[in-house]
Amino acid sequence: MALALASAAGVRKSDTNPCPFDEQMLEYYRDLLAQFDVPYEEGRLRDGPNVSYTELADALLAAPGFEVGAPDLVLLTYAVPDLHPLRVVSAYVNDKLGGGAHSMALSEQGLRSPYTALEVAGAFHRSGRCDSALLLVLEQTSLPYHDPLVHGTPLAETAAALVFRSGPGPVAGPTWTGTPDELTALLDAADPGTVVVAGPWVATGRTSRVVRCDRGTYCTSVWLTLAEKQDLWRDNRSGILLCDVDPRTGRAHAVRLDPARTASEARP
Structure with a gap:
């Protein structure tokens, strides 16, 4: 039996947090962007929502009525980089759910990432390694540079989680x-x-x-x-x-x- 959609949760965050970075982390961003000749705009971090992917993931897992259980596979997908560049959010979520899953992130594919994640989940299931998969799709907008899509659209802090299991439901x-x-x-x-x-x-x-x-x-x-x-x-x-x-x-x-x-x- 194929993996079927069994549960889902969505989050929209409108609140804001103070900039979480100390001078050492801001210096990291300055040095990183300088390598690619991208203008560094610290004000966008100072004035942004500063909602991290960890915070969005926590909100999804705590969403009322969302049944996630202990999945065999955790797939995190995004197109905009996380607020915190050094955090491994897929491993964080895996640990919160018991630590027994395979976990990974898919990025650098734009909005195709979640579609690729469905293919990965299907492959894991066919190989016998996965009877339940959690797909996280995350989006945040606090960046230390101008991004025409992020700031020109403009985008907002949103996230979705979908659980696929062996059983009845859309495949x-x-x-x-x-x-x-x-x-x-x-x-x-x-x-x-x-x-x-x-x-x-x-x-x-x-x-x-x-x-x-x-x-x-x-x-x-x-x-x-x-x-x-x-x-x-x-x-x-x-x-x-x-x-x-x-x-x-x-x-x-x-x-x-x-x-x-x-x-x-x-x-x-």
């Missing part, structure tokens, strides 16, 4: 990557019963059964919507298509969640 198919035009054609031709969860940069002429993600999200877009609107996938019998276009790469990404078939439904 993710293979992930899809293409051009924005190819995605538009894919959506317009999709079965009318399919629920489309479309990220902020998706263009489509489809008018029914489309759920638009809020602007102000990037990597978290469709996953936060899925976590906050659980009626979209609980008892869904027609399938859900999650999709977005990465404004940084111009690539479109999608994955379909279909109801797991019972043994009788699987017979020819």
Whole structure:
């Protein structure tokens, strides 16, 4: 039996924290950015929300009604660097949940990271090493430099957590990557019963059964919507298509969640 979506939680943080860095850490940032000729802007840290991925992960794990248990696999994904560059948040979460999981982070892929994480979870499951997986998708905006996407959109502090287990529920198919035009054609031709969860940069002429993600999200877009609107996938019998276009790469990404078939439904 494939891994199916069993539980989810979403978090939006609007509060702010004081800048947590001492002079030694600020010097680290100055030296790091100088190597890449990126202007250092300390004021963005001083005035930013300063919400770390550790804080977002803690908020997700404490979300009311979120059932995570002790997963076999913890996958942390993000597109914007953490506020604290030296913390290993996937290992931190693993430790909080008992320390018995494989844990890793996937980054440097833009908003594709969570889609890749689904492929990784599926591979672990097929190898017999995973009957439950926790996927964390995190986004924060306090950076010591100007980022056009982060500050121009602007993005907000958001996070989503999804638990996949062997059992009933929506099962993710293979992930899809293409051009924005190819995605538009894919959506317009999709079965009318399919629920489309479309990220902020998706263009489509489809008018029914489309759920638009809020602007102000990037990597978290469709996953936060899925976590906050659980009626979209609980008892869904027609399938859900999650999709977005990465404004940084111009690539479109999608994955379909279909109801797991019972043994009788699987017979020819």
